[in-house]
Amino acid sequence: MNSKGNIKKDNSQIAFLIDGFLKVRSTTSVLIETHLDEDSLNAFIEGQLSKVESQPIINHLVGCSFCRQVTAELVKLELSFAETDPVVSQHSEPTKVSEVINGLFSRLFGNTTGEVFAHQEPEDEKEDKKDENN
């Protein structure tokens, strides 16, 4: 490598070699059974992890083509939505979560399962209501 020209040519050749090598390697990768959870994937994609935090994730991504492909697709997806303004729904009144969920189940399974998803009021809310009544 005596000149810049040679460096470029050599780099181009090695890039071609590494391209072929990596594509073959990706078809022969060992199957990894444990994958990264959504929380870790997202934190990594958003660049929220420090060196200590991201090192195990990078190590995993180098060996796990499944998770790497998921991160790659999520990066593409994030980029597609990066410049879009947040959309706020048009509902003007609070809807009961139990109603929303029951509605969804009706659509998904054709019947309601209200008894399973009966709303549980948190203890402190019950106490608040008691205070209001008193």
Added chain:
Amino acid sequence: MSPELALYDSLLENCEVVMDEIYSRCSENMPNFGVKNGCFNDSLKKTARKYLFKENNKPTSDEIKTFLIEIQAEDLFMAMACSNGNERAWWEFDQNHRGYLERVSRHLARSEADAQDVVDTVYVELYGTRVVDGERVSKFASYSGKGSLRGWLRTIVWHSLVDLHRTSHDEVSLDEMTENLGEGLAHASFAEQNLGGEETMLDQITIDRYRKVTVSAIEDAFANLENHEKLLLLYYHVDNLKLREISRLVQEPESELRSWFQRKSVNREQNPDTKIHESTVMRWLEKTYGKVLKYFKNDLQTQAGLKSEEIGICMQLATKDLANSSLYRNLLKR
């Protein structure tokens, strides 16, 4: 409890004041969400245990405090309230995020019906259908606040869509599933090299030997890279991320991928918030290729005892083989 866990817990206890401050801010902004102080602090501790406390890492109190301050606390607060089934929190969640969930889902799904199915499924999953020890388990409980809630939701939608396709088409590869995102095939466009006639003068035994040592050298060269360099090459060559997309991945000034590549950059020290352009990522790639080349040549010289002219012939042979796909076959036979 192991001594290590006890140490972590005592470190976290020293940061209770910071956690209480974060809680006060959140409950002031979202007064009707019904999240209790103790539960919120437990959740912050859980996040710290998950991400910060790793083997051989003993963070200082200041590092833990910085970690806690950087958590997306309001998103976590909302997620906890939704997980508890708080009506007001669900209403706000629906107002703020349903539109986004629907748009992401429509963008990924092949039909409006699929998109609606995914949003419905995600809502059900977020609310939680599984009951463990009498408690409903909401998907929100797995959100740690380390990334944004919106980003986390995007990941949930994506996974949900993969599951939907797998259910309806047995096993569908991710490639097939994501082909509608408009990504092309490999985008590395390396011009085919103009091959000399050296190989015609070599006997078959020598050619076979060159091929063998070339494959071994490229494997060793890749193995010698650091993991963030390997990841960069894999994203570019295997997962077909474009330079623009890789630059997005390292856009955050705190991104460690970015800091690894820029650790010796004077510019970074002076302007840590500088935007990463595609040309910068290309330079990182060039640097990594340079490193691979160095290891590759060194391996051929020291392990295979080749001279520089022979190394040139190896590269030409490999380039030609790759163009004809025969090197692929050789690799697969190994």
